[in-house]
Amino acid sequence: MPKQLYIKTYGCQMNVYDSARMAELLAPLGYAPAATPEGADMVILNTCHIREKAAEKVYSELGRLRVLKEEAKATGRQMLVTVAGCVAQAEGQEMLRRAPVVDVLVGPQAYHRLPEMIARATREAGRQLDTDFPPESKFDHLPAARRPGGPAAFLAIQEGCDKFCSFCVVPYTRGAESSRPVAAVLAEARQLAAAGVVELTLLGQNVNAFHGAGPDGAPWGLGRLLRALAAIPGLVRLRYTTSHPRDVDEDLIAAHRDLPAVMPFLHLPVQSGSDRVLEAMNRRHAAADYDRIVERLRQARPDLALSSDFIVGFPGESDADFQATLDLVERTGFAQAYSFKYSARPGTPASALPRQVPEEVKDARLAALQALLQRQQLAFNRASLGRRMAVLFDRRGKHAGQLLGRSPWMQSVHATLPERLFGRLVEVEITGAHAASLAARPLLVAEEALPPTGVVRESPRPQA
């Protein structure tokens, strides 16, 4: 009987990637993925510390796990509880003290050491803690063979951040900015493509700061890396996230212009439209810089759709500052976006700033911003009505026969399709547009004419 491993992932896509790598790492130890924590031999919470709410959720989950762990013990089984990710990194010893249910605590840069830590914890050699930033890279110690769960996969190319935005914990929990060598990235990408992956999302906390060493030791930028990835047979869709406006360079813009594989969608957080607030956030760009970058990107790729992150209620944010954010949203036009109330994070410079914004003001600003962003998202989706596009269907819908996928512009698309199209790129026509999703019908040629792999009738790009 394989041992049951349940992993719960919070937060960003980097955590989703790390969870997949942890599962791959533990498979040789006899752990098979489980869908629920009930009956699991090992539970991993891969945690997020970015906002207060995210961190609190971990402690409530640990409360529930305590009950399961005691039930397991009563029936003579052992259930190990591991906390990984940024809460583990930030809380360290404090978490071991506060949550006795935790057996193993491991930071984002040390999880390649999990097998050893688990072995020790199983032998009841005591609780294990490792929140080092080890000199060796975890990537050199993870299994080379990836087991992608479908046609779309993540690939971490860069980690950490040196930007030190004044609100953000990432530079502390994920550590200094570092890029993987180009050869390692290309090898992992080829391996994923050989395993059937057609859509690759490159990940990094500051992904476009990528400067991995090329074969001759000289650093490559993200634009150059995208060119090399686009040349790998099978990889027909490339995405990358999350980017910083400061690191959008000419070569990256040119990659959007030249490479059809680079999808016409970019998540480019701006956080605020007010220069005063951007300065206090230590963002190192002004609102006009963002406008300029967006303009250049759209010149390169006219159908580019944008997404962003916003924080409302940053300390000292006035009504006029907030209005500047609404203005930026109005003039930019986003296909989707994430917006958050500012949440003071321990140890960050902004948490010590005077003039914290009252909760009810934050609530009102968030509601106003989200209403505007939702209007823009609906308008963007409505503009897709009647268009043809290729959709990668990689999830099952709620209804029988319904498959879910993503458009090139990251819209969620559902359609009733034959099961054999699961995991394929299919050309569809958009027949319905909602706030957060599109409905589509497949444009299929005679069934016999369908190729066994690849795109099922790829259409030309719609005009913007």
Ligand code: 5AD
């Ligand atoms: N409070 C609110 N939102 C935050 N983010 C990061 N730190 C904070 C914070 N302290 C948001 C930013 C970032 C996204 C991942 O989370 O918008 O881009």
Ligand code: SF4
């Ligand atoms: Fe955090 Fe700023 Fe780095 Fe993004 S760029 S991870 S917001 S410090």
